[in-house]
Amino acid sequence: MEKLTTIDITKEYLHFSAAHFTIFSASERERLHGHNFFVSAAVTALVQADGMCFNYCQLKDSLRELCVGLDEYLLLAENSPYLQIHELGKNYRVTFADEEMFFLKQDTLLLPVANITIEELSYYLLQRLLEDSRYSSNPDIREITLRVASGPGQWGSSQWQNPQA
Numbered sequence: 193m194e195k196l197t198t199i200d201i202t203k204e205y206l207h208f209s210a211a212h213f214t215i216f217s218a219s220e221r222e223r224l225h226g227h228n229f230f231v232s233a234a235v236t237a238l239v240q241a242d243g244m245c246f247n248y249c250q251l252k253d254s255l256r257e258l259c260v261g262l263d264e265y266l267l268l269a270e271n272s273p274y275l276q277i278h279e280l281g282k283n284y285r286v287t288f289a290d291e292e293m294f295f296l297k298q299d300t301l302l303l304p305v306a307n308i309t310i311e312e313l314s315y316y317l318l319q320r321l322l323e324d325s326r327y328s329s330n331p332d333i334r335e336i337t338l339r340v341a342s343g344p345g346q347w348g349s350s351q352w353q354n355p356q357a
């Protein structure tokens with residue numbers, strides 16, 4: 193019988209501070225505000241003869257890198273059906289319903305998501321993690337769940353099962 197384990201990395205320092213607004217409909221959104229978003233991951237993998245699946249420090253480094261990449265930005269959902277985003281010099285001109293907003297490009301990240309929500313952020317960060325072949329091309333890694341919280345006790349998660357397994 194295969195010996196599988198799940199390495200669960202949930203650390204206070206794995207977080208990013210970001211501004212956003214969640215859009216609820218074509219006419220309703222939140223005001224612009226911020227959160228400390230926390231990131232956690234659980235990786236199910238085969239335990240090797242040496243009693244280890246993989247060095248989880250590499251996973252912590254990968255998650256830390258993902259957090260740094262989103263830290264201290266305004267996050268905008270590039271694929272939102274309700275936002276129009278255009279470049280205007282040093283700014284993005286963003287329209288929503290009858291509103292017009294301007295944000296400095298240097299302060300803003302456009303993410304390929306439909307909304308800045310914990311569910312969309314978890315899926316986006318999982319896809320980013322899977323760009324690293326150490327996770328996506330290792331048949332001994334069976335499953336990865338990546339979770340994002342916008343505050344204590346409220347997490348969104350996305351899961352990947354290894355098709356090679």
Ligand SMILES: Nc1nc2c(c(=O)[nH]1)N=C([C@H](O)[C@H](O)COP(=O)(O)OP(=O)(O)OP(=O)(O)O)CN2
Pocket residue numbers: 214222308309310311342343344346
């Ligand atoms: N399905 C989702 N619903 C909502 C999301 C989301 O990501 N997915 N996000 C929001 C907003 O981000 C909202 O700003 C969340 O804030 P809130 O829940 O108030 O966060 P707090 O940490 O302040 O929670 P408290 O319960 O007030 O402590 C809304 N919906």
